Amino acid sequence: MIAGRISYRNFRNIESADIEFSPGVNVLIGNNAEGKTNALEGIYLMASGKSFRTPRERDMVRFGEDYFEVSLTMQDAERQQELFFKAYSAETGKRRECRKNGVSLPRISELIGVFRAVLFCPEQLAIVKDGPAERRSFLDIAICQLRPVYLKSLQRFNKILTQRNALLKQLSEGFGETSLLEVYSEQLARESALIYKTRYEYVTRLDMSVKKFFCELADGGDENPHEVPELRYKNSLKTYERLGEMEAYEHYLKLLCENTSREIGAGITLYGSHKDDIEIYLDGREARQFASQGQQRSLALAMKLGEGEISMEYSGEYPVFLFDDVLSELDPRRQRFLLSQLGSRQVIMTTCTPPPVESDAKFIDVEGGLYWDK
Numbered sequence: 001m002i003a004g005r006i007s008y009r010n011f012r013n014i015e016s017a018d019i020e021f022s023p024g025v026n027v028l029i030g031n032n033a034e035g036k037t038n039a040l041e042g043i044y045l046m047a048s049g050k051s052f053r054t055p056r057e058r059d060m061v062r063f064g065e066d067y068f069e070v071s072l073t074m075q076d077a078e079r080q081q082e083l084f085f086k087a088y089s090a091e092t093g094k095r096r097e098c099r100k101n102g103v104s105l106p107r108i109s110e111l112i113g114v115f116r117a118v119l120f121c122p123e124q125l126a127i128v129k130d131g132p133a134e135r136r137s138f139l140d141i142a143i144c145q146l147r148p149v150y151l152k153s154l155q156r157f158n159k160i161l162t163q164r165n166a167l168l169k170q171l172s173e174g175f176g177e178t179s180l181l182e183v184y185s186e187q188l189a190r191e192s193a194l195i196y197k198t199r200y201e202y203v204t205r206l207d208m209s210v211k212k213f214f215c216e217l218a219d220g221g222d223e224n225p226h227e228v229p230e231l232r233y234k235n236s237l238k239t240y241e242r243l244g245e246m247e248a249y250e251h252y253l254k255l256l257c258e259n260t261s262r263e264i265g266a267g268i269t270l271y272g273s274h275k276d277d278i279e280i281y282l283d284g285r286e287a288r289q290f291a292s293q294g295q296q297r298s299l300a301l302a303m304k305l306g307e308g309e310i311s312m313e314y315s316g317e318y319p320v321f322l323f324d325d326v327l328s329e330l331d332p333r334r335q336r337f338l339l340s341q342l343g344s345r346q347v348i349m350t351t352c353t354p355p356p357v358e359s360d361a362k363f364i365d366v367e368g369g370l371y372w373d374k
């Protein structure tokens, strides 16, 4: 999948601009606050239907203007497609418009998956460093793009969890229907088992990719790598063994049924998919605690490259890789890998300083929301 050309109008600090990308590596280069991340935000918007920086579309409207527009010409294995996104400031009271090949899309969900992109920005170090919620969110965003069934299951799970928690709270305060709890437990166990199965498969596959990419980043693909990462799927079932969906369901149900009084005491659901995590190890030690800043960054980057690899296996095409400000944090070997060893993948990255390593990337100068080829 290739982003060919993008046009912006009134988008953040960009009054009006067009950027042409090469199918290989593209480097947006410029000083702070010139509009590098803004450009990436616009590209990511076309992939995910939302910003990675703000939940409010109106924040992306250029100060003092009524609307913004972004249009992207992209090429997938079959054909060239045009995507268009327009949103308005709060004052206008107008609804956003999305179009694919000139045809209006009634729901934003119909945009998702047409153009696929994997984003890596400095904040994403959180997937290694921060709490389990960050890693669950990483998993969910990655899997939802590939499997709509998973998204449905996740939505049902969250609904049941909210209802079950509300009931447990009532029960802890001395009222509420105990028999209803059994119904919720059964439903929660069913969804948890489905989510378990999908997450288990994903993390197992991701572990393979992370091992490969981490080794290439750190050791240039050495046959005897110095440091070996490992990802493990942690869940309420307290085993790393792969269980069948039915078996997982029975285990979840047993946990929920046998711990009713504990849960009523706590007033909250203690077992299920909302407790899952990915344990990340480097040479057998927890990366969150023991890995260096650079190692953590390489792990997070390897996870993102792995996400792209799995997406390619599913769809037959690589997503576009968007790297915001990653070069400055990496040593020359790792920079070289990103700049020249990602083969047929399209990469669009940003940086403030020219990379100290050779590269035949396309360089694009960024100044005050304007973009031109170097």
Ligand SMILES: Nc1ncnc2c1ncn2[C@@H]1O[C@H](COP(=O)(O)OP(=O)(O)OP(=O)(O)O)[C@@H](O)[C@H]1O
Pocket (backbone or CB within 6 Å): 011, 012, 013, 014, 030, 031, 032, 033, 034, 035, 036, 037, 038, 039, 059, 060, 061, 062, 063, 325, 352
């Ligand atoms: N809605 C908006 N309208 C106009 N300008 C905006 C809007 N939102 C943000 N900006 C401005 O856009 C400018 C560029 O932001 P951007 O995040 O793209 O910079 P950058 O080139 O990535 O810089 P850095 O290297 O510091 O990350 C900032 O000065 C910011 O104030």
Ligand SMILES: [Mg+2]
Pocket (backbone or CB within 6 Å): 036, 037, 038, 324, 325
């Ligand atoms: Mg930036």
